[in-house]
Amino acid sequence: MSLVSLQAAAPLLVMVATALALLVLAMVRRQPLVAMLLSVGGTAAAFATLVHQGTSGAGSLLPLFALDGFGLFITGLILLATCAVSLMAHGYLTDTGAHHEEFHLLLVLAAVGASAMALANHLLAFFLGLELLSVSLYALIAYLPGRPKGLEAGVKYLVLAAGSSAFLVFGLGLIYFRLGSLSLPRLAALLGSAGYDPILQAGLGLSVVGFGFKLAVVPFHFWSPDVYEGAPAPVSAFVATASKGAAAAVLVRFFVQLGLVAEPWWALVFAVIAAASMLAGNLLALLQTNLKRLLAYSSIAHLGYVLVAALAGGPRSAQAVAFYLAAYFATILGAFGIIAAWSRAGREPDQLRDLRGLGRERPWSSAALTLMLLSLAGIPLTGGFMAKYLVVSAGVGSTLWGLLFVLLASSAIGLYAYLRVVVTLYMRQRTMDPAEPVAAGRFGLAAGLALLALVGALLWLGVYPRAALAWIQSATESLF
Amino acid sequence: MALTWLILIPLVGAILAWLAGRFGDHLPRWVALGAVAGQLGLGLGLWWSDPTPYPIDGHGAWLLEHLVTWLPSLGVRYHLALDGISLLMVLLTGLIGAVAVGVAWKDVDKLPGAFFACLLATLAGVTGVFLAIDLFLFYVFWEVMLIPMYFLIGIWGHDRRIYAAVKFFIYTQVGSLLMLVAMLVLYFVHGRSTGSYTFDLPALLGTRLDPGLGMLLMLGFFAAFAIKLPVLGLHNWLPDAHAEAPTAGSILLAGLLLKTGAYGLIRFTVPLFPDAAATFAPWAMALAAFGILYGAKLAFAQTDIKRLVAYTSVSHMGFVLLGVFAWTSLSLQGAVIQMICHALSTGAMFALAGMLMHRLHTRDLDAMGGFWAQAPRMGAMALIFTMASLGLPGLGNFVAEFLILFGSFDANRVMTILATVGVVLATVYSLRWFQRTFHGPVPEGARLKDLGGRELGVLLALAAVLIWLGLYPRPILETSQPVVDAARASQSEPIRLAASDLKRPGKLDLGVRP
Numbered sequence: 001m002s003l004v005s006l007q008a009a010a011p012l013l014v015m016v017a018t019a020l021a022l023l024v025l026a027m028v029r030r031q032p033l034v035a036m037l038l039s040v041g042g043t044a045a046a047f048a049t050l051v052h053q054g055t056s057g058a059g060s061l062l063p064l065f066a067l068d069g070f071g072l073f074i075t076g077l078i079l080l081a082t083c084a085v086s087l088m089a090h091g092y093l094t095d096t097g098a099h100h101e102e103f104h105l106l107l108v109l110a111a112v113g114a115s116a117m118a119l120a121n122h123l124l125a126f127f128l129g130l131e132l133l134s135v136s137l138y139a140l141i142a143y144l145p146g147r148p149k150g151l152e153a154g155v156k157y158l159v160l161a162a163g164s165s166a167f168l169v170f171g172l173g174l175i176y177f178r179l180g181s182l183s184l185p186r187l188a189a190l191l192g193s194a195g196y197d198p199i200l201q202a203g204l205g206l207s208v209v210g211f212g213f214k215l216a217v218v219p220f221h222f223w224s225p226d227v228y229e230g231a232p233a234p235v236s237a238f239v240a241t242a243s244k245g246a247a248a249a250v251l252v253r254f255f256v257q258l259g260l261v262a263e264p265w266w267a268l269v270f271a272v273i274a275a276a277s278m279l280a281g282n283l284l285a286l287l288q289t290n291l292k293r294l295l296a297y298s299s300i301a302h303l304g305y306v307l308v309a310a311l312a313g314g315p316r317s318a319q320a321v322a323f324y325l326a327a328y329f330a331t332i333l334g335a336f337g338i339i340a341a342w343s344r345a346g347r348e349p350d351q352l353r354d355l356r357g358l359g360r361e362r363p364w365s366s367a368a369l370t371l372m373l374l375s376l377a378g379i380p381l382t383g384g385f386m387a388k389y390l391v392v393s394a395g396v397g398s399t400l401w402g403l404l405f406v407l408l409a410s411s412a413i414g415l416y417a418y419l420r421v422v423v424t425l426y427m428r429q430r431t432m433d434p435a436e437p438v439a440a441g442r443f444g445l446a447a448g449l450a451l452l453a454l455v456g457a458l459l460w461l462g463v464y465p466r467a468a469l470a471w472i473q474s475a476t477e478s479l480f
Numbered sequence: 481m482a483l484t485w486l487i488l489i490p491l492v493g494a495i496l497a498w499l500a501g502r503f504g505d506h507l508p509r510w511v512a513l514g515a516v517a518g519q520l521g522l523g524l525g526l527w528w529s530d531p532t533p534y535p536i537d538g539h540g541a542w543l544l545e546h547l548v549t550w551l552p553s554l555g556v557r558y559h560l561a562l563d564g565i566s567l568l569m570v571l572l573t574g575l576i577g578a579v580a581v582g583v584a585w586k587d588v589d590k591l592p593g594a595f596f597a598c599l600l601a602t603l604a605g606v607t608g609v610f611l612a613i614d615l616f617l618f619y620v621f622w623e624v625m626l627i628p629m630y631f632l633i634g635i636w637g638h639d640r641r642i643y644a645a646v647k648f649f650i651y652t653q654v655g656s657l658l659m660l661v662a663m664l665v666l667y668f669v670h671g672r673s674t675g676s677y678t679f680d681l682p683a684l685l686g687t688r689l690d691p692g693l694g695m696l697l698m699l700g701f702f703a704a705f706a707i708k709l710p711v712l713g714l715h716n717w718l719p720d721a722h723a724e725a726p727t728a729g730s731i732l733l734a735g736l737l738l739k740t741g742a743y744g745l746i747r748f749t750v751p752l753f754p755d756a757a758a759t760f761a762p763w764a765m766a767l768a769a770f771g772i773l774y775g776a777k778l779a780f781a782q783t784d785i786k787r788l789v790a791y792t793s794v795s796h797m798g799f800v801l802l803g804v805f806a807w808t809s810l811s812l813q814g815a816v817i818q819m820i821c822h823a824l825s826t827g828a829m830f831a832l833a834g835m836l837m838h839r840l841h842t843r844d845l846d847a848m849g850g851f852w853a854q855a856p857r858m859g860a861m862a863l864i865f866t867m868a869s870l871g872l873p874g875l876g877n878f879v880a881e882f883l884i885l886f887g888s889f890d891a892n893r894v895m896t897i898l899a900t901v902g903v904v905l906a907t908v909y910s911l912r913w914f915q916r917t918f919h920g921p922v923p924e925g926a927r928l929k930d931l932g933g934r935e936l937g938v939l940l941a942l943a944a945v946l947i948w949l950g951l952y953p954r955p956i957l958e959t960s961q962p963v964v965d966a967a968r969a970s971q972s973e974p975i976r977l978a979a980s981d982l983k984r985p986g987k988l989d990l991g992v993r994p
Contacts, residue, residue: 360591379624381620381624385623389660392660392661392664396668404661411657412650412653412654415653416646419630423646426631427634427635427642464551469551469553469554
């Protein structure tokens with residue numbers, strides 16, 4: 001391995017070193033604040049090396065990873081998300097009786113896995129990243145000993161993720177059996193000349209099931225509301241962002257580099273998945289009385305929007321996907337982050353009735369949550385609007401009328417779900433029901449900083465995303 | 481830069497009012513009053529400075545322009561421009577804002593800081609809507625004005641406020657999304673044919689469109705504005721929102737938010753899609769005429785005074801729709817005056833309804849009657865606005881309706897005649913309202929305190945402007961005339977008029993051009 005490729009691998013190496021340092025720290029001396037600072041610092045350092053490489057990319061690392069602009073962009077998002085989750089988790093874990101160090105360790109390992117997926121140039125690397133991510137998540141989801149729902153969610157995730165991995169492995173096996181390679185550039189060349197081959201198509205189909213599970217798109221979404229509800233709020237934030245973002249990155253590579261959507265049959269399959277996700281996500285969000293479940297369904301719908309953008313094809317579509325993921329990351333992290341920051345000793349005010357009248361008791365954080373919800377609804381001046389605008393723009397540019405119609409109808413439905421939360425925050429009185437609502441606590445400094453940064457990012461993306469658009473444009477050029 | 485200040489003054493006022501709410505309950509209203517006074521003053525200053533009209537990119541009679549690049553990679557610019565019609569609308573925004581602040585002065589019992597902040601933020605959004613000529617920027621303002629309005633209804637409204645607020649938001653949002661798609665299609669069609677991808681209105685005017693596509697896009701824009709206006713069939717949100725909003729909120733809704741729909745039709749829908757609009761004109765005018773009659777009938781049937789006034793809005797805004805789609809010089813002038821006069825008279829009616837409700841704790845007409853003896857000043861003011869609403873000559877609404885009907889007659893006789901029947905029906909429901917409230921026997925135990933100085937001042941100011949417009953509308957007509965001329969001249973006669981003599985200056989122009 002030459003010095004150049006060592007430099008290219010720097011983000012991943014820094015993350016692995018951070019994980020090791022956390023491991024040592026947990027053995028030597030338990031110190032929550034140091035663990036958090038180490039995790040945040042390590043992630044930030046990894047991000048810095050990534051920025052240093054620039055969006056142009058530094059070539060490839062072994063045949064396994066392609067350090068291109070798009071992969072690095074998504075990796076950057078994942079690292080920032082990890083940083084934010086670390087900050088949120090610090091206050092959240094206090095008084096829960098759980099150790100801090102292992103949480104940060106697992107989180108950093110999960111981030112390494114997600115980054116490896118985003119940078120994968122070889123399906124083997126992709127699978128390794130996926131497993132590293134999943135195994136870390138099993139533990140993270142069931143992390144708090146006092147939450148029975150967390151244990152249930154962890155087991156559910158374990159069983160379903162293992163099942164989906166089996167589909168994926170079998171699918172990859174079939175692809176390898178037919179084409180004799182798992183390297184994406186090789187596959188792209190081979191697929192073009194392969195023609196129609198049932199075994200190959202079956203292999204692709206089985207891998208799509210694996211993706212679908214990670215993306216939690218309909219009909220592979222059943223686990224996500226339970227897991228989001230049961231997992232500690234910072235972990236839900238990570239599952240909803242980093243894990244989905246990494247899977248979306250791989251999907252874009254499948255679409256663009258393997259030319260999957262150029263085949264009408266696959267385009268139809270993904271169009272149906274997108275439409276079903278948008279409709280089901282928004283419709284089921286209406287029925288929820290738990291904010292975390294509501295966000296889970298909302299996130300299903302949002303991945304449907306991302307699929308619409310991805311299906312549009314061409315540079316505009318890749319830019320829309322990248323921007324959408326950035327805005328979606330900031331929004332979802334913020335929404336879960338506020339729940340996490342309000343939590344005390346593992347008890348989360350996530351039922352809608354817990355939120356009644358909070359607009360007056362916690363004006364700043366309620367305003368921030370309202371901003372997040374408006375961004376999810378796609379109201380202007382928030383990142384969510386610019387993102388949705390770019391998706392619709394990509395759709396109109398490629399004349400995907402049917403999908404656009406579903407997108408518009410379902411976002412009108414989704415609006416009602418988000419407004420319900422706003423109504424609860426500001427327009428309902430706090431009641432003392434027999435089941436006493438969980439009181440929302442005050443913010444810690446770390447969570448406050450993370451949320452301030454997320455609100456700032458959301459407004460920046462919504463009001464003046466000139467620089468962001470330019471970065472994304474140069475980052476996505478590498479795909480084509 | 482003056483244009484940005486028109487938006488910034490209420491926006492900064494909103495933030496200050498919110499902060500002021502932490503230091504006392506009285507401070508926010510003074511901040512709000514200062515902000516609306518500042519905006520109105522700046523608007524009046526622009527009006528009196530009498531700038532010379534000039535075209536932008538060969539289109540229109542603009543008075544001022546402010547242009548900053550925003551997102552060049554998307555073809556989005558921060559492009560504000562002011563012409564006669566926007567100037568009148570901005571002045572109206574300041575005036576109605578001042579009335580709303582005056583009416584809400586003592587009525588806000590919870591969170592006054594947040595209340596006045598929402599009120600001012602709505603005004604900032606509305607002002608932006610009236611000034612933006614970049615479609616993307618317009619869409620941003622169009623959406624942004626909804627959110628504070630939603631909170632105004634939802635937090636400070638009456639019993640069914642949450643239902644009304646959510647319904648208002650969702651109706652408007654559906655229309656907006658359709659407009660967004662239509663906007664984007666126009667953007668791509670224009671970009672592909674000319675190579676320049678832009679949302680700038682002057683550049684997009686005159687884009688060549690396939691007739692079928694043009695009609696679809698026109699309907700997309702029309703949907704957004706028709707929901708706001710409201711047009712018959714899409715008006716369902718309006719009675720709930722108006723009735724459940726707090727008094728100041730109803731005044732903003734009726735006075736300004738409905739006008740943004742009419743403004744959008746004049747500024748965007750017809751100029752961007754002249755051919756489709758011409759094809760659609762008979763249908764739009766039919767919707768207008770039936771809306772006038774339907775609104776009048778339902779207004780007659782109401783026993784809730786706020787719902788009654790809300791339905792009169794459906795009826796009165798029908799005249800605006802009629803005038804816009806007739807697209808003659810007279811009918812457009814009439815539509816502009818109707819927008820102003822309806823804002824003033826309906827704003828006053830909502831203010832009166834709020835005052836009655838505040839005193840009687842009911843909105844039910846059955847609990848009212850014979851109040852003239854107890855509250856003669858309120859009765860006299862109510863009489864003036866009732867007369868304005870039914871179109872009595874001498875008050876602004878008469879001028880407006882007369883111009884609209886006169887201007888529309890040759891464009892579509894049947895619908896204009898039907899609409900004229902609406903004027904008669906307006907008399908019926910207006911007199912019924914007035915009689916049920918101020919004449920007849922007093923219900924058992926009902927006591928009504930007469931108007932105080934603040935209330936009388938607000939209503940007198942509105943009445944004075946209505947009388948001024950009724951007797952001497954020339955300054956208004958002169959301000960909007962260049963815009964109307966430019967808009968009609970740049971079209972290839974969208975609604976083909978048989979009666980070309982209507983354009984002859986001096987004859988039927990009611991002395992607009994001396």
